[in-house]
Amino acid sequence: MRLLRRFFILNSAFLLLAVLHAEDGYRLWLRYDPIADEQLRAAYAAAITEIVVPEKAPPVVASARDELVTGLRGLLGRDIPVVTKASRDGALVLGTPDDPVLYAAISETDQRAAGMEGYLLRRIADGRGGHRTLLVANRPVGLLHGAFALLRHLQLQRPLADLNLLSAPRIERRLLNHWDNLDRTVERGYAGFSLWEWFYLPEIRSPRYRDYARALASVGLNGTVLTNVNANAQILTRPYLDKVAALAAEFRPWGIRVYLTARFSAPIEIGGLKTADPLDPAVATWWRDKIDEIYQVIPDFGGFVVKANSEGQPGPQDYGRTHADGANLLADALAPHNGLLVWRAFVYSAANQDDRVKQAVTEFAPLDGQFRDNAVIQIKNGPLDFFPREPFSPLFGHMPRTRLALELQITQEYLGHSIQLAYLAPLWKEALDADTFANGPGTTIARIVDGSVKLQHPTVIAGVANTGTDRNWTGHLLAQSNWYAFGRLAWDHTLTSEQIADEWTRLTFGSDTQVVATISRLLLGSRETIVNFSMPLGLHHIMAEGHHYGPGPWVADRPRADWTAVYYHRADATGIGVDRTARGTNALGQYAPEWQQRWGDPQTCPDELLLWFHRLPWDFRMKSGRPLWDELCLRYQQGVDEVRTMQRAWDSLRGRIDDERFTHVQQRLAREEKDARDWRDACLLYFQQFSQRPLPAGVEAPAHPLEHYRSIKLKNVPGHY
Template sequence: MNRTVLYIVFSLCISAGCLKAEDGSRLWLRAEMTAQAQVKANRESPTITVAVEELKTQWKGAPVQLHIHRNKKLRNLGKDSYIISGDKQAGITIQSGSDIGLLYGAYHLLRLQETQNDNGVLQVEESPAYDLRLLNHWDNLNGTVERGYAGYSIWKWDELPAKISPRYKEYARANASIGINGTVLNNVNASPDILTEDYLQKVKVIADILRPYGIKVYLSVNFSSPKILSGLSGSDPLDTGVQRWWRNKIGEIYRLIPDFGGFLVKANSEGQPGPQDYGRTHADGANMLADALKPYVGIVMWRAFVYNPTPEDRAKQAYQEFIPLDGKFRDNVIVQVKNGPIDFQPREPFSPLFGAMKHTALMPELQITQEYLGFSNHLVFLAPQWKEFFESDTYCNGKGSTVAKTTDGTLFSHPVSAIAGVANIGQDINWCGHHFAQANWYAFGRLAWDHGLTADEIADEWLRMTFTRDEAFVTPVKEMMLDSWGAAVNYMMPLGLHHIFAWDHHYGPEPWCDIPGVRPDWLPRYYHNAGEEGIGFDRTTGGSDAVSQYHAPLKEYFNDIATCPEDLLLWFHHVPWDHPMKNGRTLWDELCYRYDTGVQQVREFQKIWDRMENYIDGDRFRHVQSRLKIHAHDAVWWKDACLLYFQTYSGRPIPYDIERPMHELDDLKKIKLDLRHHN
């Protein structure tokens, strides 16, 4: 076969989508490991060995020198920081004051190569925004994953410590490549068994595998562990016997895992035990654990996700419980706060705790797994949501006091800064259930390292590394990704609507849900308050007064219906159906148009993706195509369910230039999905 015929056959194969099949298991680390680069380091360690091996097998440029350097500049940058200098033709030097800094520098250099940004002279200085950049696994010891949509847990507790999955090392490599340096292995609804000797031996094996990649392990702990595991009469944090139990247990952990990171605690929340069971405060509980961890430089991450069945607005309760405790926590306690005041909703204002607790270290908690955003069926790129959160101005120290600055050490000085993301990882071959859900894992790591990156930059990097560098693919698919969060808000809960999901599993719409005997704040009606006069939750000074938890001028801004951002209008206001919006439409009409816009956006995503068939392998193309069909179906389901239901109160027609509902409301009310065992 001559060269011309070979070229024609190759061209036909490409146009027919005959690219090599891929299953997504390599994530964004798809560089062929066939290079034979010259790499030298001025010292040896397990971490430097990893860095050398990564560069030797993937770097396609001139020789690379890895240099541990303890000069003043590098010390000022911090232990995870690095400097890359030189050029691809003459040679590259990566300098850092630590072994892990060199590994991060190696991954940065390879990222530049794979995104084709390594041309010319390189002069790169990088330091992470947050000291601790953690994944929180909501993984149970029986292998299930709470709010996980990519199969069972990657931690195979029943096989450890004797059998070690190769995925543990692959997991470590993926996280190190984006700067993640900590992992909480188990669910915040923690089983005390994780602290037994058998399980700690299993944890030790995982810790040993992750250590060369700069990743420390942390554990979620049940506050009643002393009582449950050892039969103590209680778990009162001021009881000396309880304190002794924790000191002994922590000593046992550190003998096995000398670099153990510390504990994550969910206490007095959703039925979990805590210090309030004994008349103590969150600070009492956190400080007891912090004192026991202090000799080992361990930390306590104490979650602020607390609310009780009271008449008080749920959105206010975390603020009310924690503000009186500001300044009362030990310096190795970090209060972990969800990005919004309710619970990972498609769109929320930032939690008012950010900027309010000036004497206590706070760490944002973001949700990478899509509990409230269509699970692993919907393509929703979350970097735009997180950017909106980071850039929100708290005004706590005047204009420009963004959430990012209140937590990364810029405005308030604390010993450690941190951020956490609830992981979307499971045993599925592509790790995350949806190929595009990998982008959210990637985006979390990149923003935890540098929250100044744009969503566009992150999407661009991820697409080039995960699929192809062909601009004909990257440009339209990136636009789809950047539009996807806004689309989800449109077809689910536009204009500040929130928490109108189906009971328990949170997958589809159920704004009519009303279960006798269930506390009101677990039901949608509590949040949307739809009636003949209007819709929305009144959090103004004339309502629940949640607006007063925000600094001026935000309080006044949110409180006035004329200045409240329309994207949050129904979060802060109960609004008449005929309220005039800024574009001249009534609230009802605008609600209808927003829902319809979301549906049309997802259908456009289908068209964009179908045009991409010739640019990537058939397996991943068909997988995403299939998911987009579900996505489009669900968007219509959401639109019809919400508009037909709310129409029973508004009594107004759906604008006639909008696509008619495809369902009957009575039929939609009959849909009952059993997703309790969805992992």
């Protein structure tokens, strides 16, 4: 009996140890495992012998200190002491302008370049034959950003000898937008439930809140919008504001401010008024009083994000007013507190029969210059809705006197949810680097958003979060790369997709050359693969209705034409695609002449946007020399083939990474291969009804007839509520 008990105890301990060491992805890219190269580890340990932090450090500096202690202990395998005054060679010294001696070591030019949130990391001689490392910032939060940058430098095994890093964010407000509901469901959320445990707050606070804030700070984000843009007015009531204040307290030591979404009809729903008319004095008074109350509870509250008069949400147009009237109502109430009002430009109306992709320009361009200085118009990267590929939104070229923000989607609403692999940095770079020509060549969206074109502040970028209660945070383990990439691009949009992919892979999986090369290659090609097997050649909005998972080119007979697929592909016996030139809807006319010239001719329009801007016959001769039908079929097949190549590449890593993460990704790639075949077969069978042409050589025959795919009705799809 005693032997049996001992066996049970030992076996339980072994299982517990295995669980504790399982690679479940929770640590994200903040994996401070010991550096395997003993020589390098020793060199780092000799270069950083103590951490010098001022006495009575504010909370955000304390966070920087604690992160350095934790990170260095893990990376170097030893504790690095924290002191208040440098006492040995190899000191890492943290300082702000409060330390005039330290600040004298850097130039005024460097101080100005660091800005309000940036940092300088520099290795210098200490005057006694030794060296020390300076981490200097103008504000305490810069020390936090610098601490994460130094740890990242060490994780990437870069040299310290000539360390000289000066970095500052190019965009001021770098926000993660959560489409989280108060019942903890998440609209377009594919990684479990909402992180915010509203029922338990404010008294009970999950330790995960701190880890979430650490993750945001580690990539340079500085704000989080807690609630869905399809807003619930209850979040503005006092009980919920107390809960929000508890979250704000958890995030504040990490330099993260909280924002909320405001429901435009809140004065009626929770305020007892009979109207929400933005020009009604009683409505203005209600909002002023409510916002004063918010700042009493949350003194550093960031502001509001508003979705109005879009997809059934209430707004100023309900009262015959404009978007500017509605935005200015809230901006005026926020202004005394230096609060920000973000007004989304994602609008389209059932009453407007014009091409849906034109409606943002139609509604907002005439209002240019009418918005308050603390109001920012937030524009999606494309004119439709976060699709795998769209041209950039033309609205960026139409509002020179208005502050504009870029909204990106990190969660994969139209890119396979948390099943399919889609590294989105290349998609975002397409938008950021797009030239609007609004102020001559070089007027890119990045330069508009970061204020360098118009010198307008505040500057804002936002990403719709892909986080949830799944242990690995993002559902698909490799989708963590998108959270990371958004933060890095929000801080510095000049980084390349390749740089970020390499960084994230090394931070998350280590420095094995084959692992880094293979995963980076998988990431960089993954988005284009989804484009190929789902919506190639400029096709768009042909997914299944409602949940948006899988194909649905046949979707029709919805309450609104612009909620159908047939509205967007218009396939029939004569051809396929939407004519958005001057001969058709003239959506192309909203772009600069340079783009009109390039995109307006099918011969010069890139294949990637061909069917977005042109309606063409099935036998149209493509740049490849093939007819359009054959090209379309081969693109779908190419997507399937690329997923299979991804599977083989991932399988080559067996034994080079841990079994838990290997199996997790392997299973999802297997599902993605099935999904790719379903997309290919369903779409080609559907379009073949109109083309009446055979599948070209090299395209696999469909596994089932068209009715099989049309009959698929998925239930309880995550993220669709």
